[in-house]
Amino acid sequence: MANGKSMTISEMVGMFVSPQAPLRVDAFDGSTFGPESAPLHVKVNNPNAVYQIVEHPNEIGVVRAYILGDFDVEGIDYADPYPVLRSFIDMAPYVRKPTPLDVARVAAAVFSHGFRKAPVPEVEGPSKWQRIKSGLLPHTEKADSETVSYHYDQSNDFYADFLGPSMTYTCAVFENEAMNLEDAQANKLRLILDKLGLKPGQRLLDIGCGWGSMVITAARRGIKALGVTLSKEQAAYAQEWIRREGLEDLAEVRVMDYRDVPERDFDGICSIGMMEHVGVKNYKSYFEEMFKLLKPMGRLLNHQITISHGKPNGKPGTDEFLDRYIFPDGDLGTPGFIESCIHDSGFNVVHQENLRQHYALTLHHWNHNLSEHWDDAVKQVGFDRAKVWGLYMAACALNFELDGIQIHQFLAVKPDRVGHPDGKWYPLRPWWKA
Incomplete structure (x- = not known):
């Protein structure tokens, strides 16, 4: 030049x-x-x-x-x-x-050398505006189905390369930095179920259930668990896992939008890493749907990535890299806004905690696993896409460490207006082992 x-x-x-x-x-x-x-x-x-x-x-x-x-x-x-x-x-x-x-x-x-348009990587998805022009309005059922498929329907073997045997694609919870990833993921699932306080025979709905790790864990406790996902790849994996475990009488996974779940009166609902796909403007309606699905005194556990500070323009959203390469239409809200939406939907919010450092540790484990299984990852999805995932996870780990993003768990209860003077509500103080 x-x-x-x-x-x-x-x-x-x-x-x-x-x-x-x-x-x-x-x-x-x-x-x-x-x-x-x-x-x-x-x-x-x-x-x-x-x-x-x-x-x-x-x-x-x-x-x-x-x-x-x-x-x-x-x-x-x-x-x-x-x-x-x-x-x-x-x-x-x-x-x-x-x-x-x-x-x-x-x-x-x-x-002076004659500007030319640079090439675009084949693994890059369309911009938000291009998706809208094609008729995919953000967070409609059609758009959500296509964007979830874009991210998750790649290769189950590719995800196994970095997630490990737990196939759990959300933040783990570590007792200490030396804890291994599998134990930390099991600890996270245990923590959520303990917070929900479900007993054998009670019913759990897992919205955005992924490959089924929570559904399986709940069913092993005797809880009747239904998981829904928009990813056909995930559902096929989960259904096979349920069959291997012999849990067909307790566990089920469907390819279904949460808005189409016909059952009601669940004892507990968990939404783990799902809200990032919902859209901030839809938070209140999302929680209102959860409110309808739960029985009185039922509990909701919402586990989601949050943005640490509101964007300068006041608008929600994710950056352009994540939108085009990783999570189309992804959206993050601040923890205070989310808690307000839960409250305004009719729930009592009884506990919330920030697990920011735990997600940074989780991502470091995923990057390490991807490095250990790099050749297979490239075989599964190609060099460029594997390279994108390495960048995405490392950048997210750094962003958690720099406190640009956080992750929160919110525990809420659907109140029963009868009041239950006999005290059959929930314990006065947190009842789970931290």
């Missing part, structure tokens, strides 16, 4: 990064930036890296260039790029704000 009238890649980098930065850049045009001894070593492999970022000067431009190999980082583990992401965070003090003249000079240098 360099010529007598233009600037080199290293000169462009210097417009945005201080020379004191712990960064080395080697570019395809032969130019370099920073000392060879720098701990972070980036290789810009071709002009597409520049075109991507000029066309989308945000995370999408960087992600596209990364996925397609337009730039690379020395020593990176594609299954677990967390250390590299941490190094980029450490670069923050060295980032410069370019002047308008600097931006104009970079743009002139790029366009």
